[in-house]
Amino acid sequence: MGFREWFGTEAKTIGIVQYDLLRWFSLVSVLIITLVALGLGFIASRFIVNESIQRDAALTAQFIQSLASTEIGTHHLPQHQMGEMLDPRADLVYANVTRSKRQVARREFLEHIENIARQPDTLLITIYAPDNVVIWSSNPALIGTKVIEDDQLNESFATKSRVFATYHDVVPEREEQKFPRPPKGFFIENYIPMLNASGDAVAMIEIYKEPSDLVARTQHGYILMWLATSAGGALIYLALYRIVRRASGILAAQQKQIMQNEAFVAMGEMSAAVAHSLRNPLASIRSSAELVQELAPPAFQRNVTDIISQVDRMSTWVRDLLTTASPSAATAEPVDPLAAIHGTLAAYQPQIRACQVDVELSLPDTAQPVVSQRVLLLQVLNSLVSNALEAMPKGGKLGIELSKGGDERTIAIIVSDTGNGMSDAQRKRLYQPFTTTKQGGLGVGLVMVKRIMERFGGSVDIHSKQHEGTRVELKLQLAG
Known part of the structure; x- marks a missing residue:
């Protein structure tokens, strides 16, 4: 291998393992930001939907309880609650309230409930007694039937609190889900306990609603939430990409400088060896050539001059190497x-x-x-x-x-x-x-x-x- 080829091979071996920081950041950050954005968007949108539906159900319960309190006040029954009036089988239990007064209060309250049942977003309203017998329903076919297994109904009676559930399809096993009209899609179920004066749950109002307006608003909220999440993720990615791109450029420049420095170190080591090995021989060759030039016949003068010229050229190479690597x-x-x-x-x-x-x-x-x-x-x-x-x-x-x-x-x-x-x-x-x-x-x-x-x-x-x-x-x- 020649002198120059050895140098070229040595220079090529000096370097640093390349790591494409910008490429890997682009791939990994897009994946992570996308997953985070999807997760946040899903969690936030689900939170908004659940909160909206819960709020709607709570307002419905408050409205019905308000109607019940109004009817009690209208009929001057301060010692009683509307829950005590809803089961016709208990008309003889409360001796201090006449049967006709109980029937009037019950009828007027149920008229309000029936008006609610006629609203477009209401699928079904059913009222249960503590023994799970249906004492009133907007679907007359359910009146008098008894629900055997209904965990939400039993939970609401036991806890005396509102129980809420959501559905996307009618459950065949739920015998009480006999809707006058089938739901078009998503619908909710809301159990509202009706208490007596002692605080016991003596009746339960079950309302099935298909909140089309609420669904439309939540769908709009979905879109806004996903747009905001996507825009936020894009802004974060662009900001980080700009920072990492600049850092990658700086690292590439530093890496290039390090590679050049290593090449110069190799040049310095080799030039020192070249100077040590060639300087004295070159000086001897030139001195000898000058001596021969003085004694040689004219026919050899050109050859001797070429020798001196080439020696000077090699000396210039050595000097350039030393200057470059100093x-x-x-x-x-x-x-x-x-x-x-x-x-x-x-x-x-x-x-x-x-x-x-x-x-x-x-x-x-x-x-x-x-x-x-x-x-x-x-x-x-x-x-x-x-x-x-x-x-x-x-x-x-x-x-x-x-x-x-x-x-x-x-x-x-x-x-x-x-x-x-x-x-x-x-x-x-x-x-x-x-x-x-x-x-x-x-x-x-x-x-x-x-x-x-x-x-x-x-x-x-x-x-x-x-x-x-x-x-x-x-x-x-x-x-x-």
Whole structure:
């Protein structure tokens, strides 16, 4: 395996196991919020329905008990309760009340009950004696019958309190559910105990109602409740999604930075080994080549010159590796950007002439110093100008511009060329170490540029399009 291939393989092995936080949050949070919203919606809607039905049943019981109290007052029976008057079989028990007076009070009360039974939402009203015999019903066929098994009826007689039940279908086993008309759907059953003066339950009024208006209102409440629950769940999800998306972006950026740092650590270790292994041999080779150059005949001069050139090239690779992987503790200093630009152009004048490249400058007369190091800023500009010249081997235009940055504390150096540019795939791998499209290149030039710029609080932005050239914008912090 070659030198560069070894580096590329090593760099690819450095990384962190990816965890798609945003994807898993989206799936899990939607599931949890949906389940919670459905649960809350179901509980809340059931609570509203039960409360509404219970309230309606309680109001019905209060209304009937109010009618009973009114009839007792109308007939001047202060020592008695209407429950004592409802069973005709007990007319002779209460000797202090005449039979005719009891019958009149009972008849008038039952007329009120019958009026209630005629209401559209009432299915059936039945009155039971303590022995479970039907003493009156809006369905005459039930009068005189006896209910054998009715747990709710027995419970209401035993507890002397109202018992409430709901049904969605007629229960065949409930012999008292003989409705004059079948219910269309949901209906309720309400047992209302009628007490005597001693507080004992002496009669029980059973009312079956099909509260269509109440059902319509509860259905409307269902819709509002589900809409509110859905909207609340959606708002919670969107808010959490936005937070997690931002956190995921931050984690991805940090993860990317960690991967780059690990790659740079590997570069540092390898560059130290390369420098240790190659620096002295390269110096010996160059010295020997220079000695041979002085003694060799003209026919060998070109070959010796090539040897020296290639040795210098390898030395440059080693220096670039060391610069890229060096620790970021370098001390910043004020640097004149104009001097750095002119110094770079002066160093590359031979190559500029050889490539027949026209240089277009847009520079002010003076410029405020920037935060960097002179040697490192020169390396950045040298790398960019070298890349531009290599992209224009048959001529073109090299542009260098110095302008204000995005705010008052930054300045921008823009280097552009009219070379071949880069493809989309190449742009995506711009800052990957040891990745290059140049024949014999090492792939650390732009990595070095980015690392140096970030070291001093700056940034690098590259715009390139294939066959249209490349534009590199360096943003540096102003000194002072």
